[in-house]
Amino acid sequence: MPLSMTGHGQASLRYGDCSVDVEVRAVNNRYLKIVPKVSEPLSGVEPELEHIVRDYLRRGSVTLSVRMTNFGSQQASLVNQDLLRSYLTEAKQVADDLLIPFHPELSGFLGLPGVVQPQYVDLSEGLLEAIRAACRTSLEDLQNMRRAEGEAMAAKFREYLRTLEDNLNYIATRSPQVSVDYQQRLEQRVRLAVESRGLEIEAIDLLREITLFCDRSDISEERTRLASHVDQFRQALEAEESQGRRLEFLTQEMGREINTIGAKANDAEISTYVVAIKTILEQIRELVQNVE
Numbered sequence: 001m002p003l004s005m006t007g008h009g010q011a012s013l014r015y016g017d018c019s020v021d022v023e024v025r026a027v028n029n030r031y032l033k034i035v036p037k038v039s040e041p042l043s044g045v046e047p048e049l050e051h052i053v054r055d056y057l058r059r060g061s062v063t064l065s066v067r068m069t070n071f072g073s074q075q076a077s078l079v080n081q082d083l084l085r086s087y088l089t090e091a092k093q094v095a096d097d098l099l100i101p102f103h104p105e106l107s108g109f110l111g112l113p114g115v116v117q118p119q120y121v122d123l124s125e126g127l128l129e130a131i132r133a134a135c136r137t138s139l140e141d142l143q144n145m146r147r148a149e150g151e152a153m154a155a156k157f158r159e160y161l162r163t164l165e166d167n168l169n170y171i172a173t174r175s176p177q178v179s180v181d182y183q184q185r186l187e188q189r190v191r192l193a194v195e196s197r198g199l200e201i202e203a204i205d206l207l208r209e210i211t212l213f214c215d216r217s218d219i220s221e222e223r224t225r226l227a228s229h230v231d232q233f234r235q236a237l238e239a240e241e242s243q244g245r246r247l248e249f250l251t252q253e254m255g256r257e258i259n260t261i262g263a264k265a266n267d268a269e270i271s272t273y274v275v276a277i278k279t280i281l282e283q284i285r286e287l288v289q290n291v292e
Contacts, residue, residue, distance in 0.1 A: 002157075003242040003292040004149035005029070005060040009142030015130035019069045022131075022138040024053070026146070028290055029061035038066040045128065049135055056139040059244060059292045066131065084115050146292070153287055154237050160287075161230055164254075164280045167273045168230075171261065172223055178267045219261045226257040244291035251285050 010023045034053050036046045053062055087109050095102035110116055233250045236243040258281065262274035 002150040004146045007145040009138040011137035013134040022134040023065045026060040242292040
């Protein structure tokens with residue numbers, strides 16, 4: 001069953017005086033890219049958290065946010081008041097020099113480097129396990145969303161494939177008639193040329209020309225391969241693991257076959273069905289980009 005690369009998950013756990021909040025967001029990406037955003041006291045556990053993410057995801061751009069709040073007697077962070085005063089003094093001096101009003105917003109200055117200094121937090125094994133558990137729970141939440149979207153995409157893929165096969169069947173029905181129509185047109189043109197110019201043409205020459213046309217316009221192999229790719233696409237949808245890369249490859253191969261059919265068929269009616277299939281493949285291609 002395909003999995004969507006897009007999703008969101010979150011989890012919160014309490015351990016002692018600490019609260020751990022984890023949020024994970026995933027969007028499309030050809031490869032797996034993990035962007036961790038963790039509280040300063042937790043920077044040392046980033047590699048382990050990334051490893052947990054890799055246990056769940058194979059593709060996508062993933063943002064993992066981990067925030068820890070300490071509700072104990074000590075605050076989780078302290079404000080460097082001397083540095084904050086220095087920033088404010090410098091900013092006021094610049095404003096005075098430029099003759100502009102100075103109305104500082106304290107929240108903006110608190111975000112400047114070094115103003116807020118996290119205190120040391122004892123990362124006990126129990127707290128670390130709580131962080132791991134919250135991370136896994138948020139990833140399970142993400143997975144549930146991705147599975148739901150994957151099921152919806154699978155249903156849409158099946159709908160597209162049915163429509164594609166309908167058009168391919170129309171092509172298969174029309175294909176034999178193309179040679180018959182060409183033979184009739186060729187015979188009519190030759191007969192007019194013979195009558196108007198007093199020319200003679202051997203039947204074998206006419207037959208040779210018809211045979212060459214049939215060989216050039218034969219699309220049976222391409223139709224067979226395209227039908228095979230459709231079957232393989234369906235099989236990939238039913239696989240236990242998401243098969244995004246395989247679906248991308250099969251979509252590319254289906255496009256290659258239908259382009260060849262359009263080039264060889266040499267028939268306006270078949271060209272109409274070819275355009276319809278190309279439109280379907282473009283819709284499939286866009287949807288495949290979101291499959292893990």
